[in-house]
Amino acid sequence: MKIPFSYILKNFTARKLTALITVGGIALVVFVFAAVLMMAYGIQKTLVATGSETNVIVTRKSSSGEITSIIDRETANIILTLPELDRDAAGKLLVTTDGVAIINLYKKDGGMSNVAVRGVSPAVFELRTNVKLKEGRMFNWGSREIVVGSAITKRFEGAAIGSKLRFAGDEWVIVGMIESGGSGFDSELWCDIVQVQQAFNRTAFSTITFKIASPDAIESLKLKFEGDPRLNQFEPEIERRYFEKQSELMATFIRVLGIFITVIFSVGAIIGAMITMYAAVANRTTEIGTLRALGFQRGSILVAFLVEALLIAVCGGFVGIVFASVLQFFSLSTLNFTSFSELEFSFALSPTIIFSSLTFAVAMGFVGGFLPSWRASRLSIIGALRAA
Amino acid sequence: MAAISVTNVTKSYQRDKTSVPVLNDVSISVQQGEFLALMGPSGSGKTTLLNLIAGIDRPTSGSILVQGIDIATLGETALAKWRAQKVGFIFQFYNLIPVLSAFENVELPLMLTSLSKKERKQQVETALSVVGLADRMTHSPNQLSGGQQQRVAIARAIATDPDIIVADEPTGDLDKLSADEIMTLLERLNSEFGKTIVMVTHDPRAAERAKVVRHLDKGDLLAEEVRS
Known part of the structure; x- marks a missing residue:
């Protein structure tokens, strides 16, 4: 020019x-x-951010999300015996069998909204290292206690520590608040998976999440699932990729x-x-x-x-x-x-x-x-x- | 060889479906170093003839040889390049770019050359010195008087050192004193720097400064009037 x-x-x-x-x-x-x-x-x-690169999540094929995924106990037991599952130094499996349900809570700015309740297993904090207990204490296993995500406390009525939430026919005491640095877990309630199953009359899990030694192992794991008639209705995926999708x-x-x-x-x-x-x-x-x-x-x-x-x-x-x-x-x-x-x-x-x-x-x-x-x-x- | 040789040039404009003749079979020669004034009433075709010589308009028929080049046959790009190299323009209303300083206005035609920034600066300073405005380089046109603006326009016209300068009513918008200064400057460009100047004017006092005066009337070129 x-x-x-x-x-x-x-x-x-x-x-x-x-x-x-x-x-x-x-x-x-x-x-x-x-x-x-x-x-x-x-x-x-x-x-x-909700998913980790070193975790594998197993869901039912063609389920649109965790809420529509069902893994029966028999299948769960097979998955838990797979050699790909990583263990901690003490030899304990690094796995969480989650059950996800939806409840309704009143929002602070009016109206009602769905909130996810996630039943988790004891190894959950070793799998989801981004989730930290910010306030209060962890719920006691085997009790109707819950910890709430920071976003839930902020946006919903009666979701502060010490409050009681009524759902699934029982009262649940909020004993702690978790924070995961802006992931989807901040918008969930966490409690014992056994309690969730009992309260919601479920025998199955929604998902199984476990740690693997290397993300590269996912391809062979997928092939193993495909080749096994007991597992071919289920699909393993790297947790981060799953949430990405x-x-x-x-x-x-x-x-x-x-x-x-x-x-x-x-x-x-x-x-x-x-x-x-x-x-x-x-x-x-x-x-x-x-x-x-x-x-x-x-x-x-x-x-x-x-x-x-x-x-x-x-x-x-x-x-x-x-x-x-x-x-x-x-x-x-x-x-x-x-x-x-x-x-x-x-x-x-x-x-x-x-x-x-x-x-x-x-x-x-x-x-x-x-x-x-x-x-x-x-x-x-x-x-x-x-x-x- | 004449610097400019216009031969059997006709020019007509199309108005709706009617062809309006502006120049009728005009032939004129302008020698190298000549200072020609074209005069005539409004609508006589003098500006049209100037525009044809300057290469900003094309004849309907005939040829216009400028230093041996038939500019009527040049393509648009070649003609633009030719104008940038060979012709300096002076307009009645100065036509300076209002947002640019005097320096930048004079530098404009030099942007079309391959000169370096340093060389352009030298050329601009020289041109503005010739017109006596070396101290007004950073002024914008609205900070200058009409006479000063026209002098900047003259500096712009000579910045590329063209052979031919065309001036359309260069004093038409100026008071008598400023008009005299401009005409003195044009005379100097003609006599001292050897520029061939073709000027259109209504002003008899301005025309008096030219070496040759030609009159046009209704598209016809009248007899030559030569001054010593």
């Missing part, structure tokens, strides 16, 4: 008000766009819906950019004629005006991202489609989201700026000079 960048930059700053309004329009759309992506990524991050449905739904809405919004921003750039061309017709008379080619004019439109768009993009980044300090809760229970998550920003948002902004600038820039480049020199 032969036309100096200072010309583009100075023209951009010379029309502060129009430029700022257009930047604002684009920033708003980018903000919504980035917020949607951050929401989807936040959910994914929360769910993915679980997050896909919800994240994709949010992304598709959000992007669809944002694209509709973007039409307004594109029209705004187009009006601004058409006005710029109209105001600077004589300049265009002069530049062309001096020897600047049509292409240089096209690029100069397009770069100006892109500059507006990039500024809008940055402003939108800056405002969207503030959302990281907020957390939301929503119903997880796969577990049918409340899930708290934070908006999460990533380099990919920044790149996507800026690309979206640039695309808006390009679409909005191209026609006016094309018009500027097609003006006849004589016609443009006569505008003086």
Whole structure:
């Protein structure tokens, strides 16, 4: 481009008000766009953080989530004898046979919502090392005691330590609060698996999670499950990958819906950019004629005006991202489609989201700026000079 | 060989379905180092002839040889390059870029050359010195008077050291004093720097400074008037 960048930059700053309004329009759309992506990524991050790379989770094939997975005791016993299961220094199996049920609790901001109750085995904290007891104490095995996830205490009525929750025909005392650094476990209630089975009249488990020595062993384990008629209705998967897949449905739904809405919004921003750039061309017709008379080619004019439109768009993009980044300090809760229970998550920003948002902004600038820039480049020199 | 040789040039514009003739079979030669003033009433075709000579418009028929090159046959890209190298433009309303400083305005045509930044700076400083505005380099056009703006425009026209300068009513927007200064400057460019100047003007006092005055009327070129 032969036309100096200072010309583009100075023209951009010379029309502060129009430029700022257009930047604002684009920033708003980018903000919504980035917020949607951050929401989807936040959910994914929360769910993915729930799983560990060195844990294997076994679920029933074709179950849509832990809640719809059933593993009978007979199968569980076979799985617990597999040589792939890792043991601790004392030779104890590192495994938890979980039972997941759904109960209803009243939310602090009104209304009722589903909450997951997870019955766990004693080795659970050795498997899920990200989960820490933050306050109170661990529940006693064999008793109707529970520990609650930090997000549950924050969002639900009567979910503080010392309170009693009534579900499955009994009262359960909250004795402690667990925190897992923003994973899905923060939105669960944990108690003894035996108590859950008794209270909900179950004999089966939902899932079996165990530690394996190496994640590479998963492929041979899968083959073993496939080849064994007693196990081929079940599927082992690395826990992190399992939750990753679980997050896909919800994240994709949010992304598709959000992007669809944002694209509709973007039409307004594109029209705004187009009006601004058409006005710029109209105001600077004589300049265009002069530049062309001096020897600047049509292409240089096209690029100069397009770069100006892109500059507006990039500024809008940055402003939108800056405002969207503030959302990281907020957390939301929503119903997880796969577990049918409340899930708290934070908006999460990533380099990919920044790149996507800026690309979206640039695309808006390009679409909005191209026609006016094309018009500027097609003006006849004589016609443009006569505008003086 | 004449610096500019216009032969049997006609030019007409299309208005709706009607063809409006502007120049009728005009032929004119401008010698190297000549200072030609084109005069005539509004609509006589003088600006059109200037635009054709400057290569910003194309004739309907005829040829325009400028230093041996038939510019009417050049493609758009080649013609733009030719203008950048060979022609300096001076407009009635100066046509400076308002957001750029005097320095940047003068530097504009040099952006089309292969000169380094340092060389461009030298050229701009020289051009602004010639027009007496070396001390106004950082000023933007709205900080300059009309006469000063036109002098910046002249500096821009000579920055690339073109052979030909075309000026369309260079004094048309100026008071008498400023107009005199501009004409003195153009005379100097012609006599001292040997530039071939083609100027369109309504102003008889400006035309008096030219070496040759040609009149146009309704698209026809009238008889030559040569001054000593």
